[in-house]
Amino acid sequence: MIPLPAPKPEILARRDTIVADLHTLLPADAVIHETIRMRPYETDGLSAYRQMPLAVVLPATTEQVAAVMRYCHEQGIRVVPRGAGTSLSGGALPLEDAVVIGLMRMNRILEIDFDDRLAVVEAGVTNLGITKAVEHEGFFYAPDPSSQLACMIGGNVNMNSGGAHCLKYGVTANNLLGLKLVTPTGDIVEVGGDHLDTAGYDWLGLMTGSEGMLGIVTEVTVRILRGPEGARAMLAAFKGTEIAGQAVDAIIGSGIIPVALEFMDKPCIHACEAFANAGYPLDAEAMLIIEVEGSVAEQDALLAKIKDICARFDPISLKVATSAEESIAIWKGRKGAFGAVGRISPDYLCMDGTIPTGELPFVLKRIGEMSVQYGLQVANVFHAGDGNLHPLIMFDANDPASFHKAEAFGGDILKLCVEVGGCLTGEHGVGVEKRDLMHVQFHPHELDQQRAIKTAFDPAWLLNPHKVFPLTEHA
Amino acid sequence: MSDLITPADEAGVVAAIQAAIAAREPLSIEGHGSKRGLLRPVQAARGLTTRGLTGITLYKPTELVLSARAGTPLPEIEAALAERGQMLAPEPPDTRGIFGVAEPATLGGLVATNLSGPRRITVGSVRDHLLGIRFVNGKGEAVRSGGRVLKNVTGLDLCKLLAGSHGTLGVLTEVTMKVLPAAEASATLAVAVPDIAAGVKALSAGLTSPFGVTGAALRIDPHGATALLRLEDFRESVTYRGSRLREDLAPFGDVSLIPDSADLWRGIRDAEPLGAAAEDAIWRLSIRPSTAPALAAALQAAFGARLLFDWGGGLVWVAGPATEAAHCAVTAAAAAVRGSFTLFRAPAPMRAAVPVMPPEAPALAAIAARVQAALDPLGLFNPGRMRSSP
CATH class of the missing domain: 3.30.70.2740 (Alpha-Beta Plaits)
Structure with missing residues (x-):
C-alpha cells in the first residue's frame, strides 16, 4: 500500500471551527461534514484506497471556490479537488486533514458557438454531456475516455484524458482553448481564451494534466468538431502478437491514420467473447479493431486498402462491417472489455x-x-x-x-x-497509484524541477500534495 | 553580438551555462538566429547558439516519431520526412522572407517560438505535436520532459511550458516530435466574396462541414476578398469532398477549383499575400474567428492596415507603419475582441519600447515570475525577450 502524508494535528483539532467557517462561506447544503454523508467521497476509481476527508464542500460558482481556497490558504488547510471521482490512479483520493472541493454542482453549459467551433462549460459538465449538447448539429467533443458517461471535463483537463480516438483527434490538451481557474492562493485567473495559441507562457498546456496540483479549474472552453459523414469498423485476427504488430506498422506506414486502432490479446478476446458474443475468433492470438471515417464510398476505399494490407500477414479472419450495426457489433466486445474481465x-x-x-x-x-x-x-x-x-x-x-x-x-x-522507451502512464495519470514509481522514469533533479514548478503555484503545498511526486518534506 | 558560444553537444551547453552562472552573465539564446527580429531585443553581452547540436537521432516512420538535436536545420528534417512520405503536420512558416535572413530556422527555434502554419486549424500547433524535450535549465542541469511515445501524462508537462517560451526558461538541446503521413493529394476551393464578413462565414461553413478542411485562409484583394479552403487526403477523397464542399460554398460567391495549390499555401504560410512593405511593422493576432470583421474595420480605420487571415479568420497577419500609434491601435483592437497579439516584426527601438504581447493579470504575472525563477533563478536566459523587466 502507498502511504499518505501524516495529517496536521492542529487542523484535525480545529475541525469543528473549520466546518463552521465553511458554513459562513457557502450555502448550508454545500458543506458536508457528517461521516455517513462524506462516505461517497472517501475513494474514487482506484477503490483499493480509501480515506475520509475533513469535510466536503460543493460550491456552485467560481466565486465560492475562490472563497474556500482563500480561506484554506489563510488557515493552512489542505485541499483535494474532485470531479466525478472516476480516476483510476487515485487522483481524487482525499486526506484526513483536507477539504474536498467537489465541482459536480458546477454543471452548466454556458455557451455553444458552432460557427466558431467552441463551447464554454463549467468543470462539472460530463465529457459525454458536451457531445450530447452539440450532436444535434453533427458536432462532438473529441476526447472519449471510457468513463465518458460519468467523468467531468474539469477532471479530464486535470488528467489530460485520452480515449480510443486520440490517434486522429488528440487528447484533452489538443482540444482546449481556455480555462478559468482558482489559484492555490484563491485568485481567479483565466488562461488561454476563446482563440488559438495565446502569446506568452502556455499556462493552458501546463495546467492540462497537472492532476489538480496547480489550481482548481472551474470553467473550460473546449473546441467542438463537426463529425465525419460516417464511420465503420473492421476486425482482423492474427496467429501471433508479433505479426499483428507488423500489420499495425504496415497500416500506419501506408499513410493511413485510422480513427481508432485497437489491439486485444487472446485472454482479452476470450473474456470479451464470453461476455458479449461479438463473434470474435477464439483461435486468434491477437485481434485488431480498425475504424475509418468518411462517406460510405470513402469508408469502402479505406477499408479495402487496410484489408489488402492485413491480408499480407496471414490473418485467421478479416471481417469488414457492411453497416453501422455490424460496426457496433465489432465494437461491442471491446467496449465491454473491462466488464468482461470483471466477470471472470x-x-x-x-x-x-x-x-x-x-x-x-x-x-x-x-x-x-x-x-x-x-x-x-x-x-x-x-x-x-x-x-x-x-x-x-x-x-x-x-x-x-x-x-x-x-x-x-x-x-x-x-x-x-x-x-523499452515508454512511460508510466498514457492517460490515467500518476495520482497516488504510480507516485512511488516516478523515480523509474525521472532523475531526482528532474522531479525536483517539476516540484519547483508546483511550488511556484502553491508555495505551501496545500493543493493535492500527496499526488504525483514521491513524498518529501513538503507533504 | 560579437561573442557567440557554440557548443557541440549538450555537455558543452551545460558547461557554457555553468560559466554564465559563475560570472552572473546573461546570455542570448538562439539557434540560427533566424527570428532574432521577433519580439523584444535581448539585453545580453554574450550569446549561446545551439547551431552546433545537429542531426536526427531517431526516426521511426511507422511509430510516427522523430527526434533531432535542437540545432538541426528544419529543411534537413523536412527532407528526411518527405523521403518517407511524412511531414511536420503543423506546417511551420518559413520566416526568412519576413526577417530578411538567409539561414533557415532550427528545430529548437521552432519549438521555442511555437509558430504554426495553415494546417494548425485542423491538426493542432507545434506544441501539440511536441512529444519530448531535453533542455538545460538555469542551474546548469540537463532535464528531460515528455518522451518518445504519443500518449504520455507522466508528471507536469514541461514540454508545453518550454514551447513558445522563446528561450527564456531553458536551452533546448533535443526535441522529439510526432510526425504524420503527408496526404496523397490536395486541392483548394477559392470563393470570391464581397467582404471580410462574408469571407469568414465561407471559411466557417467549410470548417463546420464534415469534409475535413485543412486550410482556411482569406486573402484581401483590391475589390473584395478570396476565401481559400484546402482539402488533403487520398486522391479519390479529395475529388469527392471537393465536389461536395463546392456545393456548400456556392451561396457565398463564385467558387473555383485550384487543383495544384502547394505554392499558394506555402505563400499563405509565410504571409506573402500580406504584401508588407520592407519598412512596415508586422503583427500576428489570434482571435475568435467571428470577431475578425470588427477587428479588421478598426485596424483599417486606424491606419489603413494591410491584412491576411488564416485559421478560419482566427489568425490575423497585420502590416502597417512601424509607429507606436499603429501599435496602440493593434493592441486596442486585439483587447476589444479579447484576442492575443505579438509584435512580429519592427525596428529594434520600437520593439524595445512597447509591450510585444498582451500583459498578464497580476495574479498570473506573480506565478509567472516564480515559475521563471524555478527554471532560471538568476534570470540568465534571453532577458527582456518577452516582456520588459518589472
Missing part, C-alpha cells in the same frame, strides 16, 4: 503504460512471463496506434496477498514500459 475475476487492476509500438511483441511476451511468475492472470487491451497499453491484472481483493502481488506485477509492467 472478482477484481482487476487496470494498468496504463505507453510503449513504442514496435516494442509490443516483446512487451506482451514479458507480461506473459510475469503472469506465470506472479500466478495472476492478465488480459491486454492496447490503443495500438499510439502505444497506450492497458493490461488488466486479475486478483481477489478479499485476499490481501493477492492484492499486493497484483500491485507488484503492475509496477513491474510499468517499469518494463519505461525500460
Whole structure:
C-alpha cells in the first residue's frame, strides 16, 4: 500500500471551527461534514484506497471556490479537488486533514458557438454531456475516455484524458482553448481564451494534466468538431502478437491514420467473447479493431486498402462491417472489455503504460512471463496506434496477498514500459497509484524541477500534495 | 553580438551555462538566429547558439516519431520526412522572407517560438505535436520532459511550458516530435466574396462541414476578398469532398477549383499575400474567428492596415507603419475582441519600447515570475525577450 502524508494535528483539532467557517462561506447544503454523508467521497476509481476527508464542500460558482481556497490558504488547510471521482490512479483520493472541493454542482453549459467551433462549460459538465449538447448539429467533443458517461471535463483537463480516438483527434490538451481557474492562493485567473495559441507562457498546456496540483479549474472552453459523414469498423485476427504488430506498422506506414486502432490479446478476446458474443475468433492470438471515417464510398476505399494490407500477414479472419450495426457489433466486445474481465475475476487492476509500438511483441511476451511468475492472470487491451497499453491484472481483493502481488506485477509492467522507451502512464495519470514509481522514469533533479514548478503555484503545498511526486518534506 | 558560444553537444551547453552562472552573465539564446527580429531585443553581452547540436537521432516512420538535436536545420528534417512520405503536420512558416535572413530556422527555434502554419486549424500547433524535450535549465542541469511515445501524462508537462517560451526558461538541446503521413493529394476551393464578413462565414461553413478542411485562409484583394479552403487526403477523397464542399460554398460567391495549390499555401504560410512593405511593422493576432470583421474595420480605420487571415479568420497577419500609434491601435483592437497579439516584426527601438504581447493579470504575472525563477533563478536566459523587466 502507498502511504499518505501524516495529517496536521492542529487542523484535525480545529475541525469543528473549520466546518463552521465553511458554513459562513457557502450555502448550508454545500458543506458536508457528517461521516455517513462524506462516505461517497472517501475513494474514487482506484477503490483499493480509501480515506475520509475533513469535510466536503460543493460550491456552485467560481466565486465560492475562490472563497474556500482563500480561506484554506489563510488557515493552512489542505485541499483535494474532485470531479466525478472516476480516476483510476487515485487522483481524487482525499486526506484526513483536507477539504474536498467537489465541482459536480458546477454543471452548466454556458455557451455553444458552432460557427466558431467552441463551447464554454463549467468543470462539472460530463465529457459525454458536451457531445450530447452539440450532436444535434453533427458536432462532438473529441476526447472519449471510457468513463465518458460519468467523468467531468474539469477532471479530464486535470488528467489530460485520452480515449480510443486520440490517434486522429488528440487528447484533452489538443482540444482546449481556455480555462478559468482558482489559484492555490484563491485568485481567479483565466488562461488561454476563446482563440488559438495565446502569446506568452502556455499556462493552458501546463495546467492540462497537472492532476489538480496547480489550481482548481472551474470553467473550460473546449473546441467542438463537426463529425465525419460516417464511420465503420473492421476486425482482423492474427496467429501471433508479433505479426499483428507488423500489420499495425504496415497500416500506419501506408499513410493511413485510422480513427481508432485497437489491439486485444487472446485472454482479452476470450473474456470479451464470453461476455458479449461479438463473434470474435477464439483461435486468434491477437485481434485488431480498425475504424475509418468518411462517406460510405470513402469508408469502402479505406477499408479495402487496410484489408489488402492485413491480408499480407496471414490473418485467421478479416471481417469488414457492411453497416453501422455490424460496426457496433465489432465494437461491442471491446467496449465491454473491462466488464468482461470483471466477470471472470472478482477484481482487476487496470494498468496504463505507453510503449513504442514496435516494442509490443516483446512487451506482451514479458507480461506473459510475469503472469506465470506472479500466478495472476492478465488480459491486454492496447490503443495500438499510439502505444497506450492497458493490461488488466486479475486478483481477489478479499485476499490481501493477492492484492499486493497484483500491485507488484503492475509496477513491474510499468517499469518494463519505461525500460523499452515508454512511460508510466498514457492517460490515467500518476495520482497516488504510480507516485512511488516516478523515480523509474525521472532523475531526482528532474522531479525536483517539476516540484519547483508546483511550488511556484502553491508555495505551501496545500493543493493535492500527496499526488504525483514521491513524498518529501513538503507533504 | 560579437561573442557567440557554440557548443557541440549538450555537455558543452551545460558547461557554457555553468560559466554564465559563475560570472552572473546573461546570455542570448538562439539557434540560427533566424527570428532574432521577433519580439523584444535581448539585453545580453554574450550569446549561446545551439547551431552546433545537429542531426536526427531517431526516426521511426511507422511509430510516427522523430527526434533531432535542437540545432538541426528544419529543411534537413523536412527532407528526411518527405523521403518517407511524412511531414511536420503543423506546417511551420518559413520566416526568412519576413526577417530578411538567409539561414533557415532550427528545430529548437521552432519549438521555442511555437509558430504554426495553415494546417494548425485542423491538426493542432507545434506544441501539440511536441512529444519530448531535453533542455538545460538555469542551474546548469540537463532535464528531460515528455518522451518518445504519443500518449504520455507522466508528471507536469514541461514540454508545453518550454514551447513558445522563446528561450527564456531553458536551452533546448533535443526535441522529439510526432510526425504524420503527408496526404496523397490536395486541392483548394477559392470563393470570391464581397467582404471580410462574408469571407469568414465561407471559411466557417467549410470548417463546420464534415469534409475535413485543412486550410482556411482569406486573402484581401483590391475589390473584395478570396476565401481559400484546402482539402488533403487520398486522391479519390479529395475529388469527392471537393465536389461536395463546392456545393456548400456556392451561396457565398463564385467558387473555383485550384487543383495544384502547394505554392499558394506555402505563400499563405509565410504571409506573402500580406504584401508588407520592407519598412512596415508586422503583427500576428489570434482571435475568435467571428470577431475578425470588427477587428479588421478598426485596424483599417486606424491606419489603413494591410491584412491576411488564416485559421478560419482566427489568425490575423497585420502590416502597417512601424509607429507606436499603429501599435496602440493593434493592441486596442486585439483587447476589444479579447484576442492575443505579438509584435512580429519592427525596428529594434520600437520593439524595445512597447509591450510585444498582451500583459498578464497580476495574479498570473506573480506565478509567472516564480515559475521563471524555478527554471532560471538568476534570470540568465534571453532577458527582456518577452516582456520588459518589472
